[in-house]
Amino acid sequence: MKKWIGRLLGGDKETGSAAGAGTAAAVDEEELAAEIDAAWYRWLTASTGSNVSRELEERVLAQVRALAGDPEGAAGLVPRLPDLVGQLLGALSDENISTGALSAEVGRDLVLVAEVIREANSAYYRPAKPIETLEGAVTMLGLNGLRMLLAKIAMRPLIRTKVQGVARQVAPKVWKHSERCAFAASVMAPGLSAGVFESYLAGLMQNVGLQVAFQVADRVCEGKVPGSGAFGVELIAASRLLSSVIASHWDFPVEVVDAIARAGDPDASNLAQTLAQGDRIAKLRLLLDAEVIDEDDSFVAGGLNGFQRRCLGKLADLGD
Template sequence: MKNWITRLMGSADSQAAAADVAAHPDAGAPDAPPDAAQADELYYRWLLGPAGFDAPAETELLILEQVRSLAQNPAVAAELVPRVPELIPKLLRSLRDESVTTGELSRQVAEDVVLVADVLREANSAYYRPITPIKTLDAAIMLLGQNGLRMLLARVAFRPVIRMQDAGFARRAAPLVWNHSEKCAVAASLMAPGLTADIFESCLAGLMQDVGLIVAFRLADRVCQNGKVPKSAAFGAELLARSRALSAVIATHWDFPNDVADAIALAGDPGGSSLAQAVAQGDHIAKLRILIDAGMLSEDDPLVAEGLNSFQRRCLGKLSNLEE
């Protein structure tokens, strides 16, 4: 992955973002989600499901120490996750070229039948809500626009990074974590304009922040060797925090923009950047969406009804029909 994100970063669709903020003046709540710890605890419990067990304290400490140690060896950590498909950087380079036509983009996308399906599904999703179904690739690309296509390609690029083939609990958790990653990326990009954060950087940070968690679950599998993971709430909170730090270290090693890596490391920190706040809010909203869909929270739970402002609740609604 290394340099392609840095080279291919471009400006977000600022005019559309500004219009959205003007229409929703409460979109930029600057504080970290006040109930993030409670949501994290419920999310960790959901993520483990029946695979959680009462582990000895020394087992918990060993896993956490291995995650911390790996964060000090970013080259080793980065080797534990695969690289992105070659087609994605090619397409992103084309998106930086203003002279490239929709037809040319369509021909490049058409090289990958899975990517074609992704683009059509995205254009027909609840996020865009087309009046009539989008059936052609050209129409889908026109609807998504440059920024929408860039964010979709970023999600496609990260899919094999998160959903890698593995064994043990990491294999079971991978699609669940990827579900959160996609939702977090979309939610963070929606929250970005009101926080004056870059939309595409928010999307990237949202996708990247779970990479460390998958690596952490792989380490836990090696330590526990029973397909299970310690279930204590204190361990879960610490594992989520340390894996986020690991994600930031890997992002730096892959030459992500410093702002993106810092936002992952400082998400939820009241003193963090606007990008960090966008990631924190996107992460929180994504977890609430997952917990509601899993039946662990109701739409009128105080975490939702009182913990989110009106714009954040609209964002929560936009996540309801995203493909997992």
């Protein structure tokens, strides 16, 4: 109807106006995303960030970008995924696998059994009565829930790195974001016709490159990290590409690798859009929890729609 009225009133003028509005909206969206990234980076590095020269900033960025061209070297800076978890995720690719078979696979590792039962009793699932058996826990989680839990267990040591310095100091905050990003992306996925598990996996994986980037910054700046928000925006972009390179080296699904590399690109896949939304919601949740921003902040009011704000609220109850 609007297009018909526009043609009646002015023909091509309406088309040109719409195109201009679309371009302006895209620019505004990019600016908002950069402002949120800058605010989150400043919070992340509040106790470790320092004023350093632009020359040092450029050296950090150059080395991070160079690592994106060296997948093996980049992957060597973080622990490998545990073999058992990889095998389990492979078994879970069978959509027709039975609860009994799933329980048997999980039961091979007592630590994993405890994690599965604990997850089934968490506030997220809210069982009517405590679940005490592995089979009951597997039934409660379902195939996708079990996949997501295994992915989280597998990724945890990648972010909670054993290295010293800045990377170690920021690791707890980075992992908090990874968990919340994964959860938010999985919630956003159905509405964007993206895979729930793939969205969750991309959310967990996207910060691996950032942890490597902090190792680089620590080395180049001799125990410091640049604290500038503008630098943070550049570092986050470079580290996201690095994460995708490492994910590809580890044979992650191609669509997950692409989504990590292109999150925020309006022309990218539905999975990339889902990841970008989850990433934003998670960053805003952490900034709200840290009282850096308020609920009525323009980042929240202007950056999220109603459904995204409800997801933001759900993240407040997500345990560490």
